[in-house]
Amino acid sequence: MSMMRKALNLPSFLFSVFIFYWSLPLFAIIYRIRFINVGKRNDMLDWAKALVAFFRVTVLKQGEMTLYRGGRCLYLCNHRSWADFFIDTYLTEGRAALMSRWLVYFVFPVFCTSVIILRGIVLFKRGHIANKEAFNAWLDATLARSTVPGLLVYPEGHRSLKPTSLPLKRGMLHFAYNRKLPVQVIVTRGKEEVLSEKTLSARWGRTLVVTFSHVLKPSDYDSFDAFFDDIQHKWDACWKSSYDKPTAGVPELSMKDAHEYSYPRSMWWLQLGMTFLSIAILVGVMCGSWVGLRAGLAVLGSAQQPVVLGSAAWIGASMLRAFF
Template identity: 40%
Template sequence: MLPPLLRALLNLPAYLAGVSVLFWCFQGAALTGFLKWWRLSGPRSDVQAVLDYLKAAFRYRALKLPGPDIAEGKVVYLFNHRGWGDFFIDMWVSGARARPLSRRAVGMAFPAFTSSLMSIKSILLFNRAGVKDTEKFNRWLDTELAEGPQNSLLVYPEGTRSQKAQSLPLKRGMLRYAFSRKLPVQVVITAGKEEVLNERRRWAHLGRTLVTGCSEVLESAQFEDFEEFAGAVQRLWDEQWERVHAAPRSGFPPLVPRFPELRYSAAILASESAALALWTAVLAALTYGGVRLLARLAVAGPAGRIAVVALALWTAASLAAAALLPPPKSRGAGAKAASSAAGEAQGAGRAATVAALPKQD
C-alpha cells in the first residue's frame, strides 16, 4: 500500500492523460479512424464513433443486470451523476439515443468536444442560474429536441455530481418537464463510473468493470397528480440504486447497447467538419509546441535530459499503475462517516437485493 501523497503523485500523469483523451476525443477518434469523417452519405453516427474510441482508450466494460433494456422512442432517461466519466459512459450505456442536458460550464471546460456535439445537435447546454422562466425553458427544450436527430433527453435528476455512498434526493425540474409533456421516464443507474475518470480524486484507471441496471419505463401520462408521479419516480430510483450497488461486478453478461443509425443533413456535416478542422488544427499546434519544448529541454544539457527522462518514466509508471492497480479506497473521517451512515441506512435493502438477484453461472 503506497502512502497517500505518493499514490497521488503516481496518479497525476494518468489523470492528465485521461482528461486530455476526453478533451480531444473527437480529434482522437477522427485521427484513429473510429470517426469516418470522410463518409458524407449514408448512415453515420459520430457520437457512437467517439464513444467507441473512448471505450477503447479507457478499456472499461459494463455488465448488464437482468431486467429491462434501454427503452426506445422519446424518453427522459434519468442517470446517476458521479463525475466526468459520466460524460461518455452514460452516452455509451444509452446507445447515444438521447441528448444530454448539461450546464454551459461543461462547454466552457471542454470546448473541443462540446463544439462537435453541438454541431451535430447531440448535446444541450444551458445556464442553470439563468433559468428564470420555467415554461420558456421547457419550450426551448421542445424546439431543440424537435430539430435534432435524437429527440430523447439524458438528465441527471440529482442536480449535481456526488460520490457519496447514497443517492442525493431527486430534483423536480426535469420531472415536471416530463410530466407536463406526458413523456415516459426510465431510471438508469451505473455503479463504478467514478473509478474510470475522477476529477475530485484526480485519477484515471483503465480496465474497470461497471454494473448497469435499467428500470421499467414509467409512463407519466398515467398520473393525474405531479406529486404522485414524482413519488413513484423516487421509489423507482431508490429501488434501482439499491439493486445496482448491491450487485457484484462479475457473473453478469456484458452490456451491448443498440445504437440508432442516423443521417446527417449537409448543413450538419459541414458544421461538424468545420469544428473538427478547427480543433484538430489547435491540437496539432499544441502538439508541435510541446514536442519542440521537450526537444529543446533535452539538448539544453544534462539537467534537461534528466528532466525529460524523469518525465517519461513518471508518465510510464503512472499509466502502468492506472492499468494494474485498483483505485485507492476513500480515506478520511468524512468518507468513513458517509460510508457508515450509508451502510446503516441501506444495509437491509442491499441484503434483500442481493438475495433477489438471480444466480449466475
C-alpha cells in the first residue's frame, strides 16, 4: 500500500518540485517577485509569499507572541522538509538569512543563486568544524555583509518527520550566547504536509500552526547552560503549543508592514541579470522538454494513445488527491 500511495503521489510531487525549482523565473514572469523595482523591496519575502499562495497554505498562530522585529536575531525553527525553506522565510518575513548545507545549492541552484546575490543564505559544509573560532569569525563577516538582520537556523540539525523533536544541537547557540545575539524559537506544525521529499508527497490547502516564543537575550543569563536550558524549555513549550493544543478559534497569522530593504546598486543589477538569465534557461528547458516529449511519443507508435491516456489519468488522479 505504501508503494501504491507513493506512486499516486509522484506526479503532484514532481510538479510541485518543478514549481519550487523554477520559482524565481516563474514568479518573476508574473511579477510576484518585484525584481525590476528600484525602490525598497523584499525579494525573499515576495518569493516565499508566492510559494505559500501557490500551495494555498493557511497559517494559524498560537499564543500571544509574534515575530521579533527588533533587529539582529537568531531564529530557531523546526526542521521537517524542503518546504521549511519558503515557509520559514515567510514566517520570518524575509528578515533572516537561511543557514544551510552546500548540498541544498546543488539541489536548487536557481533560487539559491538568487538568494546568494541577496545575501540571504549562509552555506556551509556539514561535518566536524576543526577551527570553531575561524568558522565563527567567517560567520560574523558573512552576516555583517548581509542585507537582512537575522539568521535562521535549524537546531535539530536534521530533517525529521517524528511527532517529537530531535535533541537540540549547541553549536549555534554558543555562537548566539557569545555574541549576545537575541534568540527566538519558532515551531510550526504541518510543513511536511505541504511538500515532503521523504514521502514524495505534496498537498494543497494545508493549514499550519505556528508558535513564537518570547525573545531570549543572552545578557539575562549567568551562564551558557542556563541560557541553553531556557531555550530548551521554550522550544518544548512551543512544540507542545503547536502540536498538541486545539486550534478551534485560533486566529490566522497576520503579516502587516513587513520590512523592505534598499538593495545596493550592485545587488540590484546582479539580481536583475540572474532573473533574466533564469527566465531564458527556463524557456530553453521547456522547449527542449517539449521536443523530447514529442520524439518520445513518436517512438511509441500505436501505443502512443493508451500511454497518453494512462499518463493523463495517473497525473489527474495524483493532482486531485493532492487537494484532499
